[in-house]
Amino acid sequence: MSRAIVLRDVSKNYGGSPVVRRVSLTVEPGEFLVLLGPSGCGKSTVLRMIAGLEDITDGDLFLDGEHANDVPPRERDIAMVFQNFALYPSMTSRENIGFPLKLRDPSADHDPQVEATARMLAIEDLLDRLPGQLSGGERQRVAMGRAISRRPSVFLLDEPLSSLDAKLRGHLRAEIARLTAELGVTTVYVTHDQSEAMSLGDRVAVMRDGVLQQVSPPQELYARPANVFVAAFVGTPRINLLDAVVHAPLDGPMSLELGRQRLVLPLPLSVDHQLLRIQQGRPIIVGLRSEAVRIAPPSQARPGEASLVGIVEHVEYQGHEVLVHLDTGSRPAVVADLEAARPRAGGRRGSGRRKRGLGRIGARAAVLGVGRIRARAAAFGGSRASAEGLPAGPAAEGRPAADPAAGWGRSGEPYAARERRTAGRSDLVLRTGPHVRVRAGAQVPLLVDLAQLYVFDHQGTRICPAPDALPGLDR
Numbered sequence: 001m002s003r004a005i006v007l008r009d010v011s012k013n014y015g016g017s018p019v020v021r022r023v024s025l026t027v028e029p030g031e032f033l034v035l036l037g038p039s040g041c042g043k044s045t046v047l048r049m050i051a052g053l054e055d056i057t058d059g060d061l062f063l064d065g066e067h068a069n070d071v072p073p074r075e076r077d078i079a080m081v082f083q084n085f086a087l088y089p090s091m092t093s094r095e096n097i098g099f100p101l102k103l104r105d106p107s108a109d110h111d112p113q114v115e116a117t118a119r120m121l122a123i124e125d126l127l128d129r130l131p132g133q134l135s136g137g138e139r140q141r142v143a144m145g146r147a148i149s150r151r152p153s154v155f156l157l158d159e160p161l162s163s164l165d166a167k168l169r170g171h172l173r174a175e176i177a178r179l180t181a182e183l184g185v186t187t188v189y190v191t192h193d194q195s196e197a198m199s200l201g202d203r204v205a206v207m208r209d210g211v212l213q214q215v216s217p218p219q220e221l222y223a224r225p226a227n228v229f230v231a232a233f234v235g236t237p238r239i240n241l242l243d244a245v246v247h248a249p250l251d252g253p254m255s256l257e258l259g260r261q262r263l264v265l266p267l268p269l270s271v272d273h274q275l276l277r278i279q280q281g282r283p284i285i286v287g288l289r290s291e292a293v294r295i296a297p298p299s300q301a302r303p304g305e306a307s308l309v310g311i312v313e314h315v316e317y318q319g320h321e322v323l324v325h326l327d328t329g330s331r332p333a334v335v336a337d338l339e340a341a342r343p344r345a346g347g348r349r350g351s352g353r354r355k356r357g358l359g360r361i362g363a364r365a366a367v368l369g370v371g372r373i374r375a376r377a378a379a380f381g382g383s384r385a386s387a388e389g390l391p392a393g394p395a396a397e398g399r400p401a402a403d404p405a406a407g408w409g410r411s412g413e414p415y416a417a418r419e420r421r422t423a424g425r426s427d428l429v430l431r432t433g434p435h436v437r438v439r440a441g442a443q444v445p446l447l448v449d450l451a452q453l454y455v456f457d458h459q460g461t462r463i464c465p466a467p468d469a470l471p472g473l474d475r
């Protein structure tokens with residue numbers, strides 16, 4: 001049996017500080033829902049409130065339609081597995097897995113059920129070993145066995161794989177997917193790892209700073225992120241996010257100004273692109289996934305593609321594909337909470353409580369030398385490069401300038417001054433086939449597929465493609 005879980009406007013405060021803010025969420029019976037977000041955003045707290053291990057400060061929890069805020073944990077028929085799930089060290093795997101069954105009925109023979117559970121997890125050979133004789137992955141499997149042996153109706157997993165190495169993680173990930181599907185049990189899985197979330201979840205709920213940002217199937221999360229935070233949190237390599245300004249003259253083509261270059265929007269303007277006109281002069285963020293840009297001259301442009309040029313900074317061969325890091329003279333947008341949220345290369349995160357904040361950006365920052373900036377600006381046809389970097393000065397053409405010292409705050413916050421990442425010169429990463437031959441330092445022509453253009457407004461909300469709910473929009 002599996003159960004429905006409903007959270008309605010659920011909040012949690014610790015000592016007066018809110019850590020979960022009015023979360024409303026429905027998990028259908030048998031569904032696999034992943035809670036995804038950076039360290040410290042409140043994912044585990046939500047899970048612990050469902051399990052009954054934390055009181056709910058405000059709002060309601062329903063299990064199968066019944067109000068459950070005050071139902072004691074042991075009466076919820078919920079099993080939970082943590083990152084470092086403790087097994088009883090003096091009990092064999094068989095005894096550990098059978099322990100919850102024994103608690104329920106001390107006199108019955110639980111061996112058949114323990115062995116059936118062990119078969120599901122392929123750990124029959126480990127049943128007579130003590131935890132000290134098991135590897136980390138084997139221990140975690142026994143821990144899962146202990147959690148599922150009594151066939152709970154809800155399975156809660158809190159980063160169960162994060163202490164394991166990458167290969168084992170991938171393997172156990174597939175096993176968890178198979179196991180929960182086989183059991184048909186409602187599962188809520190917490191992780192900060194977007195690839196884990198995207199590969200496991202029927203739906204993924206993205207949280208930031210205690211607030212639910214979006215709940216969608218993985219494909220939709222990737223294709224139609226509700227805001228710039230979600231766009232940047234899902235997908236590898238991370239979406240390219242560039243500060244931009246809409247340029248919409250009455251007598252010429254509409255374009256998006258990206259530093260010293262412009263993306264000219266193709267005519268006839270699509271409905272989504274027409275709607276950008278109202279952003280004229282306002283700072284926006286342009287989002288381009290790495291697959292939206294290719295290396296090719298303007299003569300090869302397909303309908304809907306716009307040209308840019310870039311200088312190759314770095315080429316990353318990945319076997320089946322190549323990531324080309326480019327400097328296009330634009331300004332990467334900084335999204336608060338993201339830098340600490342997703343280690344870019346293989347790093348393991350520590351406790352969110354220790355690692356929150358944007359301090360690392362400042363620590364990494366290094367300002368480009370003015371001479372080098374001038375040289376680069378010249379490559380893009382610019383002549384007025386300043387120590388600020390490469391962006392064009394829109395104010396010089398009578399338009400309000402994007403605040404060069406500003407970053408993008410949490411949704412609802414205005415355009416707030418933040419530390420700016422300046423360490424890397426590359427502002428755009430594109431993904432291409434393994435046979436491309438480009439060298440660092442070369443200037444290359446680029447074509448951008450504007451059907452894959454994302455635009456986010458000054459509060460980080462996606463405005464292109466326009467939200468489906470836009471009233472009166474004939475799409």
Ligand SMILES: Nc1ncnc2c1ncn2[C@@H]1O[C@H](COP(=O)(O)OP(=O)(O)OP(=O)(O)O)[C@@H](O)[C@H]1O
Nearest residue numbers: 014019038039040041042043044045046351352353
């Ligand atoms: N018992 C507690 N007392 C006070 N503050 C707490 C307590 N438990 C959690 N917090 C705080 O609540 C916030 C959310 O914590 P939570 O563990 O839910 O985040 P998380 O998204 O699961 O992060 P992580 O992945 O790092 O565990 C954090 O700022 C944390 O410091």
